[in-house]
Amino acid sequence: MHLIVGLGNPKQDYAESRHNIGFQVVDALSRRLKSNAPVSKHRSLLAEAQYSDQKLLLAQPLTYMNRSGLAVKELVCNYRVDLERVLVIYDDLDLPPGVIRLRKRGGGAGHRGVQSIIDLLETEEFPRLRVGIGKPPPGVETADYVLQTLEGNDRDLIEQAREKAAEAVLVFVSDGIEEAMNNFNQGLSSPS
DSSP states (O other): OEEEEEOOOOSGGGTTBGGGHHHHHHHHHHHHHTOOOOEEETTEEEEEEEETTEEEEEEEESSOGGGHHHHHHHHHHHHTOOGGGEEEEEEETTSOTTOEEEESSOOOTTOHHHHHHHHHHTOSOSOEEEEEOOOOOTTOOHHHHHHSBOOHHHHHHHHHHHHHHHHHHHHHHHHOHHHHHHHHOTTSOOOO
């Protein structure tokens, strides 16, 4: 079993924001894999899907971004998922819009949702998929920027990245994190 967790904020007001790219990737996967309808369980919206011979749990934490670790820990503990089979998907200000990058492990790098997961799991040893949203323009606060609705060229780039991220998840599930990194981190340095 694999646990795929997209980070975001549950209110409809945030659905199309940069900060909800994790939720958006999980939605794209749900459509692609024709998952069952999500149910509210373990502090998340949770759907089940099959890919190849693998069962996937597709999760969108309902705890709000900064408390994502509460939901992820509950899911990992209740389903006894090995951490190498957990993939956390989230937005990244340090990557240009539309660029995706996978890593085997790492720190929170200022992302409070990821830091919450690290704190509650008490480890940095879980795979993650970052989707670039770029930095805010001069004069725009980071908090405002990440919660803005996507528009213009950024919207097009991030929509393409969302589909590429969904493909990367499927490679992760079928072939592992190394293969996914080799296929989707092209043109970027890829430390573990």
